[in-house]
Amino acid sequence: MLGITRKRCVSLPAEDAVRSHGHGHVHAVDFDPTAAGPDHYEPEPAAGRAYRIGIGGPVGSGKTALTAALCRALGGELNLAVVTNDIYTTEDADFLRRAGVLAPERIEAVQTGACPHTAIRDDITANLDAVERLEGRFPGLDLVLIESGGDNLTAVFSRGLADSQIFVVDVAGGDKVPRKGGPGVTTADLLVINKTDLADRVGADLAVMTGDAHRMRGELPVLAQSLVDTPDAPAAADWVRSQLPARHG
Numbered sequence: 001m002l003g004i005t006r007k008r009c010v011s012l013p014a015e016d017a018v019r020s021h022g023h024g025h026v027h028a029v030d031f032d033p034t035a036a037g038p039d040h041y042e043p044e045p046a047a048g049r050a051y052r053i054g055i056g057g058p059v060g061s062g063k064t065a066l067t068a069a070l071c072r073a074l075g076g077e078l079n080l081a082v083v084t085n086d087i088y089t090t091e092d093a094d095f096l097r098r099a100g101v102l103a104p105e106r107i108e109a110v111q112t113g114a115c116p117h118t119a120i121r122d123d124i125t126a127n128l129d130a131v132e133r134l135e136g137r138f139p140g141l142d143l144v145l146i147e148s149g150g151d152n153l154t155a156v157f158s159r160g161l162a163d164s165q166i167f168v169v170d171v172a173g174g175d176k177v178p179r180k181g182g183p184g185v186t187t188a189d190l191l192v193i194n195k196t197d198l199a200d201r202v203g204a205d206l207a208v209m210t211g212d213a214h215r216m217r218g219e220l221p222v223l224a225q226s227l228v229d230t231p232d233a234p235a236a237a238d239w240v241r242s243q244l245p246a247r248h249g
């Protein structure tokens, strides 16, 4: 015995049943492994730094395309920068620079060298360094969009890195994806169902996708969009605008 209190599953007297959560025992601390919501006492972002929005989701769902669209929509009204994450390349940063959506020096590339979730959730140091370099280069930065590399349904941003997060899935992944859940689908501040223009071609039922998404997310917003039909993502841009004064003002 090490003489420290360890957070582990133990059996407690009946009066502590209030902490029971239905799998046959109670926890010694208020810990619910199925909890989906953020900490109610989550601190506000520190004044004087840029607001940070993480954009995550499965491979190829449209994260870079959404990032480009948001830069086009918001770059004229906000002091904006981007951090991209790729495993072995600077592919997404190169794409955004080539597309000319922001001045090249406003885009920083992080190479994770491992599964993307390791750099947005587990050890966020490289991403924080990139954000701080951008903040140093562009005083008064309003917003940094941090695009994750494509990962699976369990990959979400550490709240220490992103103030809000968008999770992007697409219809080509199949209309079963939203009901499969996972923290990206259930807890992201905005769920985007992308590539709605392809729904008929891949036999995906959009009503099923949005219905399942709302069922999995409760009150949290869901946005179905096509970046072919609306290349500047006006609804997603409005959502980003709504985040800034609410959390930063």
Ligand SMILES: Nc1nc2c(ncn2[C@@H]2O[C@H](COP(=O)(O)OP(=O)(O)OP(=O)(O)O)[C@@H](O)[C@H]2O)c(=O)[nH]1
Binding pocket: 058, 059, 060, 061, 062, 063, 064, 065, 066, 092, 148, 149, 150, 151, 194, 195, 196, 197, 198, 225, 226, 227, 228, 229
């Ligand atoms: N038809 C259609 N294609 C789209 C849409 N959004 C993105 N795409 C295309 O889907 C492909 C993948 O988009 P990306 O934005 O690179 O996807 P990503 O999630 O950043 O991909 P990774 O970074 O590799 O995970 C590209 O060819 C995009 O042009 C859309 O709304 N409709």
